[in-house]
Amino acid sequence: MFALDSEHTLRSIRIGDGAALARAYAANREHLAPWEPMRPAEFFTPSWQEDDVKSCVEDAASARNARFVIESSDGVIFGRMNLNNIVRGAFRSADLGYWIDHTRQGRGLASRGVEALVAYARDALSLHRLQAATLVHNGASQRVLSVNGFGRIGLAPRYLRIAGEWQDHVLFQRLLDDDVSSREERP
Incomplete structure (x- = not known):
């Protein structure tokens, strides 16, 4: 668990979160619609969210x-x-x-949460790299990434189907090994 400020924490999803997630998604349905895939009505139900929570815990x-x-x-x-598609090996x-x-x-x-996940990915998961993609016009999310040391690496045409359309995304990455080597070089 990571403290983000005096009233918010970042914690792993756990069994039983389905109802609270359904409320959160329902409260943000219009807000998230331009930034996410189109969602069926059942996505916003506690049972659908709890099934997804179980998959998240298994993953x-x-x-x-x-x-x-x-x-x-x-508790709201x-x-x-999310850290998705974790790949090991090379x-x-x-x-x-x-x-x-x-x-x-x-x-x-968002900025403090990304900062916490960068540290978690580096220190707990021993990852080398994180990648993130934003819609071209999502300046707020791009600022969050920039503040956290992510650099733009390119444009991916028609990358994801968002709001019912294949949309271009700007790709960002942060190399985590650089953080480790710079820490090791300090006296």
Whole structure:
């Protein structure tokens, strides 16, 4: 668990989070619609979310993904952060994704959450690299990545089907080994 501020923590998704996630997604349905794939109505139900939570927990146990929620001190979920498609071997990489509740934006939660996941990916998972993709017009998310040391590596035409259309994305990466070597060189 990582403290993001005095009232929000970042913690792993756990069994029983389905109802709270359904409430969070329902409260942010319009806010997230331009940034995510089109969602069927059942996506917003506690049963669908709890089934997804079970998959998330299984994926974490097998080290395929590491998924987290941003939770307030009273147990309300206000966002998600994910390390998806974790690959070991010579690649040692993962994809980073996140969203923040529309009522919590502008408070630095995304930036601090990404900072925590960078440290987790480097220190707990021993990854070499994180990649993230944003819609071309998502300046806020691009600023979060930039603040956290991610560099732009290219443009991926028609990368993901978002809001019902194949849309271009800007790709970013952060090499985590650089963090380790710079720490080792300090006196």
